Amino acid sequence: MVGYVNVEEQVDADFSHARRKALLRRLVAHLRRDPTLVTPPCFGEVSKTLGARGGVRLGRRVVRSTDIVGSVGRCSDFDKAFLPAKANVEERWKRVDRVFHRAQELPPVSLYKIGESYFVLDGNHRVSVYRYHGVEWIDAEVTHFRTGLWSDREDKAT
DSSP: OOOOOOHHHHHHHHHHHHHHHHHHHHHHHHHTTOGGGTOOOBHHHHHHHHTOEEEEEEEEEEEEGGGEEEESSOTTTBOTTOOBOSGGGHHHHHHHHHHHHTTOOOOOEEEEEETTEEEEEEOHHHHHHHHHTTOOEEEEEEEEEEOTTSOHHHHHHO
C-alpha cells in the first residue's frame, strides 16, 4: 500500500531525484570525456555562429518541450535535459514544482527560436519542471530570429 505524500514531501523528493539524475549525467559525460553530453547551448554563442538577426515576435505558441535546447542567460544552471545542474536553483525550482503539483496555471515561458530550436529567455525553471514531469507541450511566447543559413522561402514559411 502506498501512503499519502504531501506536496512538500513530493517537491523535496522531485528536486532530489532531478539533481541526482543531473549528477549522474554529468558523471557519465566526465567518464566519456564529452562535456557536450550535458552542457546546453547558449543562445548568444549559437546566434553569433549562425549570424542570427531579426527578432520578430510570433506571439503565443505551443512548443514541444524537447525542441527547447538551450537558454539565453542560464546555460550553466541546467543541463542539456534541463535538469538542475546547480544547487542554487533549488528554491525557485521547488516553488514551480509546488505550483505544478497543485495543478495551478503557470505563465507561458518566453523563447527565442532559431531554425527548429528554441532557447529559454524567461522560464528556465518552468521548462525544467515540465520536462522532469514529462510534459510534452509547453505554452510559450516566441520570438523568431533569422539566420544567414536560411533561404527567404524558409523565412516566410515560419
